[in-house]
Amino acid sequence: MTLLYGVDPRTGERLEPGVPETSPETVAALGVAAAKAARPLAELPLPDRAALLEAVADALEAAADELVPLADAETALGATRLSGEVERTTGQLRLLAGEARGEGFQQDVAEPGFVRALLPIGPVAVYAASNFPFAFSVAGGDTASAWAAGCPVIVKAHPGHPRTSARTAEIVTEALAKAGAPEGTFAIVHGFDAGMALINDPNIRAAGFTGSVRGGRALFDAAASRPDPIPFYGELGSINPVFVTEAAVAARGEEIARGYVGSFTLGSGQFCTKPGLLFLPAGHGLEPVLSAAVAAVAAPALLTPQITDGFRTGVERLAGATRTVAEGAGAHLFAVSAEEFAARPELTEECFGPASVIVEYSSEEELRAAVAAVPGSLTATVHAEPSDAGLARGLVAELARHVGRIVYNGWPTGVAVNRSMQHGGPWPATTAPLHTSVGTAAIRRFQVPVAFQGLPDDLLPPTVR
Amino acid sequence: MTLLYGVDPRTGERLEPGVPETSPETVAALGVAAAKAARPLAELPLPDRAALLEAVADALEAAADELVPLADAETALGATRLSGEVERTTGQLRLLAGEARGEGFQQDVAEPGFVRALLPIGPVAVYAASNFPFAFSVAGGDTASAWAAGCPVIVKAHPGHPRTSARTAEIVTEALAKAGAPEGTFAIVHGFDAGMALINDPNIRAAGFTGSVRGGRALFDAAASRPDPIPFYGELGSINPVFVTEAAVAARGEEIARGYVGSFTLGSGQFCTKPGLLFLPAGHGLEPVLSAAVAAVAAPALLTPQITDGFRTGVERLAGATRTVAEGAGAHLFAVSAEEFAARPELTEECFGPASVIVEYSSEEELRAAVAAVPGSLTATVHAEPSDAGLARGLVAELARHVGRIVYNGWPTGVAVNRSMQHGGPWPATTAPLHTSVGTAAIRRFQVPVAFQGLPDDLLPPTVR
Structure with missing residues (x-):
């Protein structure tokens, strides 16, 4: 079993203990579990779905004192910034939970004989970023917006902070289980090969990514080259x-x-x-x-x-x-x-x-x-x-x-997480210029429209009625 | 100059006269013209933009007696069906014009200090379908929704009905010019090589397609393989x-x-x-x-x-x-x-x-x-x-x-063109499961969100204020 290690940026030293690389077989098994979770998760009443995100937020908040030093050792971002980032991460989870709980969430348009709903696309792969070990990582914006849409998530951890990722994943897994999430709602994988296996996994229906142009392009190309291409939401490089x-x-x-x-x-x-x-x-x-x-x-x-x-x-x-x-x-x-x-x-x-x-x-x-x-x-x-x-x-x-x-008359650093944020742009800023990876509109990346024609109300999915 | 010919499906005979194939140089020049038109078209007041679609609808309606026999000779779909299809096409143009004229079109969300607007993505390539020589062709749903979004359009004509396409394009070009559209708002190209040049043209920012899995996949792959990948909205094969x-x-x-x-x-x-x-x-x-x-x-x-x-x-x-x-x-x-x-x-x-x-x-x-x-x-x-x-x-x-x-308790043939239609689905039905190619939501394929942060109202684009 190969172990992956973080490096202390302040000393250049390897951080023990290592985190096991995920085998392709395990990735495939996690894909199957995510696919099994997709329908029960989609059919959870929306307040219960929102409660899952809130349970994760609560658990991360409670574990901040443990997580921040772990992340600081792997990223050298400092305790102040990292504590703020945990807050941002829990804030995101709660904001998106509120969106999912809101009136008419999932209902797009209705007219006589027709209802158009926005339903979860299915299992989502999330590729975590180096520079935000919490807010764009295991339980960050991509994961939160996929969950809010009703999608199971498999996160590919960033190799820059494997221990922070693994520990966050344990906390998330426990919080979701306690809150009654279907098994398979969340998983994490580690390692380059696991990441490539994940983007090619037949059970994955969409992917989110934050990182470099080179890495993002390789994954985008893999997503587009599948026998069944899937949407790939990559946030790559930007000159601002x-x-x-x-x-x-x-x-x-x-x-x-x-x-x-x-x-x-x-x-x-x-x-x-x-x-x-x-x-x-x-x-x-x-x-x-x-x-x-x-x-x-x-x-x-x-x-x-x-x-x-x-x-x-x-x-x-x-x-x-x-x-x-x-x-x-x-x-x-x-x-x-x-x-x-x-x-x-x-x-x-x-x-x-x-x-x-x-x-x-x-x-x-x-x-x-x-x-x-x-x-x-x-x-x-x-x-x-x-x-x-x-x-x-x-x-x-x-x-x-x-x-x-x-x-x-301001500065672009510091991105508000709100309903009108657009964190996106034409290539090479992103691979999907119609979408944002920050703010409530990020949920829309993982929702597919379905029109119901001539259905009596009691045959509609309960989350749509 | 190579000429392309339609075939009379009832007799198998070649239909004269032929339509000239478009050279790659011409495709490139049309791309430049479309790029030049993009900003003036985007900045037209929305009622004026809507009027362009209505002018095209009026012109097609007036020319129906000429267009229907042309299309019948090339497709054998019959005068009744084809007259109905012209009506559907003009109806689509007017419905989408109404959408563009509607209150708050292009405005997504606003909150203190922020406005999120939906702006045109830029020049769009439209690949016309064989089976709808009007409604999914030169001035069909893809073209109408791109125009409604504020995008110049270059249509790749379907080889099954070149004369109908060429004549429709003449009518459209004349109607747009009379209505004051920026030059470059519309163009048509003919031929397989022109179609491939178009999807690779650096000025094209998105593409719509209706046709076979094979043809759609080839174009999707080309769009995804560009140095700057672009969204490709393909409607391919469906078993229903x-x-x-x-x-x-x-x-x-x-x-x-x-x-x-x-x-x-x-x-x-x-x-x-x-x-x-x-x-x-x-x-x-x-x-x-x-x-x-x-x-x-x-x-x-x-x-x-x-x-x-x-x-x-x-x-x-x-x-x-x-x-x-x-x-x-x-x-x-x-x-x-x-x-x-x-x-x-x-x-x-x-x-x-x-x-x-x-x-x-x-x-x-x-x-x-x-x-x-x-x-x-x-x-x-x-x-x-x-x-x-x-x-x-x-x-x-x-x-x-x-x-x-x-x-x-109905049948899937007969697709309503309305605000709640979803004409899309997961691969292989489409290459973009988040989108529809029929109904008013089709416009959304060609709109990119832009967030304006801290801008005084008078600095916002006039169509957003």
Whole structure:
């Protein structure tokens, strides 16, 4: 039996004990169990379904003191951030539970002779993320939204935090059993091969993923190549550009500069919404402020050895292609002209970690051209003033064709979990631009519409009546 | 320049004049034009966008006397059916126009500081169907729903009716120009290579398709293999099983038998909702009625030489695997026991044309097992009586996991175009089980959510405010 080990990012040392890799045979057996659970779970009265999510939330909350140190050892994200993340995770579970309990959940439209309902798609595979060991992991947003839709879930744990994942899974399994969930409502698998077996498992009907473009593309390709292709909701890479107008620099340039450094170094730049590009008017004069802010950032311990290596390579790539504005122990800031930027499409590739690139534009035309060339992103941000509302309006209109969320005079890091969030966007931000992986609309990814034509009310599924 | 020709299904003769095949260079140029049209089309005030669909509906209505004979020559569907289909097509355009004009169209959810809007995804490729030369073709449901979403459309004409498609496209182009549509809002391409170039065109952001499993899979694979994968909404093959309880046979067996033959031979069995399987209790005694009904069906002229060949092969396959119940000039009816059926999964493959298979079950257990094994289908139908409501309820609950629409005591052919229709289902019925290609919800396939965070109202796109 192969054991998988986490690594302490602060020391580089292997963390004992290891977690057993899941065999393909076990993955297949878990798929069968999930398929068996699908109908009883779908037919649970909706308040009972919601209660399952709440039971998991309660159990995670009660175990926070045990889970946070486990996760900190594997991720070095720190107790404060990780405690907040447990709260976010339990908050998500409760928000989605409330949605499932709400009036008319699952009922889409009805008219004489017809009812259109939104029913669970079936067993869902969830590929956990490195950078959110709770909120985008075992009982994170993908899992919570699949459960809220009424789907059994099999999680592929992220190799960056195997012990946190395994322990969270034990807590989840126990909470679900106590709350009366059908057996097979939840399972976890570990290991690369188990992840590939899972995406190809005939009982899996959809998958959610948060991670790199490379990993996400490999799983997307597998999902699309099945004899029966299944929906694959992948959240991959995003450059999250920020556009600052001249009027905004004049009104509050220093505040913007400090806010930008704070945003791109938050969580050591390991957020999918990290701003990777800042468009400033040439002659902005903000380099002293930017440099000071960068110098004040503490040295990061990045999540995994792979991420550390990737970041080093990314910084070398950027350093070779741009001018270095500021380099500190904890952050790297580069700059190019808009002209140079237009000639180097590779500058729009995400560099995961605390690095970012300033693009200096010399005219509104250059700014507009840069906006029109934005690759698919989760977010774009505009900093402007009432005096240049016309320009801002034009930027927003164009950006709405390239990104899932537009932030005005704020920062993209920090994603609200609410009913109107869109955490998604065109490729390469996601593999499914119609959907979000954050907020209540995330449930919709795992619901299929079914029209009932001419059925007397007592023949409709009870959750639809 | 290669010319493409339709074939008169009644005579097998080639129809002059031919329609020029579209070169890959032209496809690329049309993609660029569609991309240029995307933003002005998205920014048209919604009433003006709706007016475009209505202008096309008016123009098609005015041209019906010209279009119907053209289509009849290429498809042999008959003037009555084709006139009705033009009406359905104009009705769809007007229904979707009304949706786009409706209060709150494009606005999804709003809460303090956030608005989530549903904006056009960008240029859409539409692959037209053989069996609906109007309603699922040039200005059919896919095109109408993409326009309603605010997307430019490039149609790949079906080779079965090139002249009808080309003439319809001329009428559509003229109507759009007169109504003030941005140039590039619509184009048509002809030929297999043009279709493949279109799905790979970098300016195309999504595609709709109605047709065979083979053709749909090839295009789906191409869409998924792009450097930037795009959503592909394919409606492929469906077996549409019908389940009849003992009580229903006792109460109205002959009516059901006649209704079934009527449904599977309607339009010469060339509907995607044609019932391909009828589950009857063994000893039903309906063979005389079924045989008489089959004998009364007139010989069909199937849509294309390819469909005629495919039907011949399919009938031979079924004849070799089953018992022949009735064979007429215009229809073929076969039967197997539920036990034989369970051993021959190939009997669930669609045979496009007027043929169907009766499956005789000996117990409710056999019936339930057959229902649990239903492959993904657009529809399933249950015929039952109040006396066996418990059985019917169980069948409906299971079928809701396999199909997009459940019909009670009716027939699946004849698809209502309304707000609660679901014309979709799990693979192989479609490539996108979350979506419908019929009804107002079809628009949703071409809308991407965008969240606006912290934007003052006057900076929001005007169609969102």
